[in-house]
Amino acid sequence: xxxxxxxxxxxxxxxxxxxxxxxxxxxxxxxxxxxxxxxxxxxxxxxxxxxxxxxxxxxxxxxxxxxxxxxxxxxxxxxxxxxxxxxxxxxxxxxxxxxxxxxxxxxxxxxxxxxxxxxxxxxxxxxxxxxxxxxxxxxxxxxxxxxxxxxxxxxxxxxxxxxxxxxxxxxxxxxxxxxxxxxxxxxxxxxxxxxxxxxxxxxxxxxxxxxxxxxxxxxxxxxxxxxxxxxxxxxxxxxxxxxxxxxxxx
Amino acid sequence: xxxxxxxxxxxxxxxxxxxxxxxxxxxxxxxxxxxxxxxxxxxxxxxxxxxxxxxxxxxxxxxxxxxxxxxxxxxxxxxxxxxxxxxxxxxxxxxxxxxxxxxxxxxxxxxxxxxxxxxxxxxxxxxxxxxxxxxxxxxxxxxxxxxxxxxxxxxxxxxxxxxxxxxxxxxxxxxxxxxxxxxxxxxxxxxxxxxxxxxxxxxxxxxxxxxxxxxxxxxxxxxxxxxxxxxxxxxxxxxxxxxxxxxxxxxxxxxxxxxxxxxxxxxxxxxxxxxxxxxxxxxxxxxxxxxxxxxxxxxxxxxxxxxxxxxxxxxxxxxxxxxxxxxxxxxxxxxxxxxxxxxxxxxxxxxxxxxxxxxxxxxxxxxxxxxxxxxxxxxxxxxxxxxxxxxxxxxxxxxxxxxxxxxxxxxxxxxxxxxxxxxxxxxxxxxxxxxxxxxxxxxxxxxxxxxxxxxxxxxxxxxxxxxxxxxxxxxxxxxxx
Ligand SMILES: Nc1ncnc2c1ncn2[C@@H]1O[C@H](COP(=O)(O)OP(=O)(O)OP(=O)(O)O)[C@@H](O)[C@H]1O
Ligand SMILES: [Mg+2]
Numbered sequence: 001x002x003x004x005x006x007x008x009x010x011x012x013x014x015x016x017x018x019x020x021x022x023x024x025x026x027x028x029x030x031x032x033x034x035x036x037x038x039x040x041x042x043x044x045x046x047x048x049x050x051x052x053x054x055x056x057x058x059x060x061x062x063x064x065x066x067x068x069x070x071x072x073x074x075x076x077x078x079x080x081x082x083x084x085x086x087x088x089x090x091x092x093x094x095x096x097x098x099x100x101x102x103x104x105x106x107x108x109x110x111x112x113x114x115x116x117x118x119x120x121x122x123x124x125x126x127x128x129x130x131x132x133x134x135x136x137x138x139x140x141x142x143x144x145x146x147x148x149x150x151x152x153x154x155x156x157x158x159x160x161x162x163x164x165x166x167x168x169x170x171x172x173x174x175x176x177x178x179x180x181x182x183x184x185x186x187x188x189x190x191x192x193x194x195x196x197x198x199x200x201x202x203x204x205x206x207x208x209x210x211x212x213x214x215x216x217x218x219x220x221x222x223x224x225x226x227x228x229x230x231x232x233x234x235x236x237x238x239x240x241x242x243x244x245x246x247x248x249x250x
Numbered sequence: 251x252x253x254x255x256x257x258x259x260x261x262x263x264x265x266x267x268x269x270x271x272x273x274x275x276x277x278x279x280x281x282x283x284x285x286x287x288x289x290x291x292x293x294x295x296x297x298x299x300x301x302x303x304x305x306x307x308x309x310x311x312x313x314x315x316x317x318x319x320x321x322x323x324x325x326x327x328x329x330x331x332x333x334x335x336x337x338x339x340x341x342x343x344x345x346x347x348x349x350x351x352x353x354x355x356x357x358x359x360x361x362x363x364x365x366x367x368x369x370x371x372x373x374x375x376x377x378x379x380x381x382x383x384x385x386x387x388x389x390x391x392x393x394x395x396x397x398x399x400x401x402x403x404x405x406x407x408x409x410x411x412x413x414x415x416x417x418x419x420x421x422x423x424x425x426x427x428x429x430x431x432x433x434x435x436x437x438x439x440x441x442x443x444x445x446x447x448x449x450x451x452x453x454x455x456x457x458x459x460x461x462x463x464x465x466x467x468x469x470x471x472x473x474x475x476x477x478x479x480x481x482x483x484x485x486x487x488x489x490x491x492x493x494x495x496x497x498x499x500x501x502x503x504x505x506x507x508x509x510x511x512x513x514x515x516x517x518x519x520x521x522x523x524x525x526x527x528x529x530x531x532x533x534x535x536x537x538x539x540x541x542x543x544x545x546x547x548x549x550x551x552x553x554x555x556x557x558x559x560x561x562x563x564x565x566x567x568x569x570x571x572x573x574x575x576x577x578x579x580x581x582x583x584x585x586x587x588x589x590x591x592x593x594x595x596x597x598x599x600x601x602x603x604x605x606x607x608x609x610x611x612x613x614x615x616x617x618x619x620x621x622x623x624x625x626x627x628x629x630x631x632x633x634x635x636x637x638x639x640x641x642x643x644x645x646x647x648x649x650x651x652x653x654x655x656x657x658x659x660x661x662x663x664x665x666x667x668x669x670x671x672x673x674x675x676x677x678x679x680x681x682x683x684x685x686x687x688x689x690x691x692x693x694x695x696x697x698x699x700x701x702x703x704x705x706x707x708x709x710x711x712x713x714x715x716x717x718x719x720x721x722x723x724x725x726x727x728x729x730x731x
Contacts, residue, residue: 051678071685071691072686073685073689073690075686076685076686077688080686081686082686084686088677090683090684090701091701092701092703092705093698093704097697098684098687098697099687101684101687101693102687102688102689105688105693106688109688141701142701158687162688
């Protein structure tokens with residue numbers, strides 16, 4: 001499904017990702033953990049196609065697509081979704097309008113008919129209920145004046161509406177209160193299915209209590225230093241990252 | 251197709267109103283002197299006092315020089331090389347009934363999306379269509395007359411309602427006000443006249459559609475709107491011109507008068523030909539617009555969407571004379587290619603508890619230059635005056651510029667002033683966010699720009715808000731990326 005091989009990425013001539021290999025099968029949930037500045041968001045952004053990164057080597061394949069050859073919207077149409085670590089505010093642009101434009105562009109690319117306003121609003125209401133998002137947020141500007149936690153919840157809401165086949169959640173659990181965390185987990189678990197893959201970047205084992213991962217990876221110093229099952233997360237929580245580095249001899 | 255031809259295609263597509271109507275016109279030879287003014291006045295059958303008024307303005311104009319403080323650059327205009335009057339031959343005897351209007355003219359307006367046949371029009375919008383120097387048609391006149399509303403070409407008002415015109419003409423923008431206003435006073439040809447009697451809410455939107463067609467002519471229209479006590483009116487204006495390599499001058503004057511409790515809402519969608527991608531051609535739009543809130547509790551609101559013209563020099567203003575009167579200015583100005591805009595407003599608070607709101611959104615792309623220039627003056631008797639100013643600029647690309655020149659004069663210590671200003675680049679992070687959600691880059695730019703303009707578009711009448719949105723989209727095509 002998602003196949004990243006020997007991915008090297010530099011920013012302004014400085015190498016940030018130094019050879020990432022990561023394979024995620026359909027239906028799997030993988031967690032990526034690692035110290036601050038280790039390259040987790042860089043990896044998420046590169047998968048989604050953000051500008052400003054220099055891919056110096058390696059490949060990213062998703063289904064039969066060479067993602068690196070596609071622009072961001074084409075990747076979105078292919079089913080890639082990124083829940084941003086820092087969702088941006090777009091003043092004056094209606095939250096739901098943005099979603100409708102995105103969803104219909106994707107449907108069009110897939111040769112499906114566009115949803116009309118009524119069908120779309122039905123879908124939106126249903127998903128808003130799922131993530132317990134108050135209707136008031138639907139008509140506000142995109143993330144405009146949202147609190148940190150509200151922005152994160154809005155990302156999950158968008159994910160629920162767009163129903164991606166590859167969802168990358170970059171620290172969606174950071175800054176959430178307990179109830180919001182439960183809601184985010186509910187959104188992610190509702191999306192879980194045999195065709196979908198999910199990547200969760202997180203600093204906390206807590207999220208993994210709600211969403212059980214199939215694999216946990218440690219990304220440090222631009223490399224995946226260790227991979228394991230959910231028990232690895234528990235161990236990291238107890239022992240930190242130094243021992244992983246030592247074990248990997250870096 | 252190479253990148254470049256693609257961009258060129260887009261640019262070529264951008265100005266949809268750039269065609270020329272092939273129609274026989276009577277055009278005065280270029281040049282400006284007393285005889286030309288006498289000729290215009292005679293053509294319009296004007297009374298003696300108006301000719302004298304024009305000649306006095308002309309005398310004064312000759313002593314004036316062009317203002318040079320605006321943040322715009324252009325080579326000197328040769329006022330003797332311009333023709334000051336041009337009219338389709340067929341309209342020689344003044345505006346006729348719609349059935350008699352030359353079909354070529356009807357076709358022109360139809361092509362511009364302004365059908366003049368009442369049954370085809372947007373219900374609830376009356377149109378005065380001005381083609382070069384004359385009004386060719388005014389719709390729904392009968393229905394308006396039933397309500398007591400006068401809506402007609404100003405040349406007709408001079409004949410039919412001379413006392414009203416004489417009382418108010420030049421009472422807001424005196425002939426000596428500024429270089430372009432003086433020139434306009436000397437040579438103005440047509441424009442709209444609106445009179446809403448006491449207590450009447452105008453039953454429909456009024457609109458004027460200005461079209462420049464002839465080459466080497468200037469358009470000097472004059473609009474006068476009077477709202478008597480307790481009356482309400484909403485007026486819209488739209489403008490286009492053919493695509494030509496020479497610059498053409500458009501120097502209009504608009505005067506609004508609101509008496510006690512009257513409300514005037516004046517909206518503009520200005521889409522004069524902006525010139526080509528090398529900065530050749532385009533309209534010089536040098537306009538004086540001013541509203542006088544003469545009565546207590548009166549309200550004048552200017553909303554403008556400026557996407558056209560090579561150069562825009564325009565400051566729709568409010569004189570808040572009446573106590574508790576309200577002035578508003580909502581503006582979106584877009585400059586792309588080599589367009590330059592120096593635009594803003596003046597809010598002059600003279601009465602007590604007067605309030606003004608200024609929201610200006612400037613967007614610059616390509617090599618466009620965008621300046622907001624605003625004056626808020628609080629007179630010494632204007633106790634309790636309040637102003638809120640917000641001016642935001644959005645830059646698309648790195649060769650364009652945005653500037654703000656806010657001037658404040660406060661002569662009364664009880665004034666409350668708020669000023670906010672921001673300049674932002676269209677954020678890569680905003681664009682990426684939209685694209686990640688599946689929206690193409692071009693659509694994302696439109697979405698973000700429209701969001702940026704929303705506070706202003708919300709103030710446009712419905713029909714115009716849609717038009718404004720579409721116009722922004724067309725104007726932005728190929729402007730980014
Ligand atoms: N545009 C950029 N310019 C310069 N340096 C960058 C840029 N983007 C990322 N970096 C650097 O790359 C490194 C990895 O950053 P990244 O955001 O991927 O870390 P992260 O693992 O997501 O960290 P955190 O856990 O704090 O979110 C950091 O040292 C960061 O400063
Ligand atoms: Mg990060």
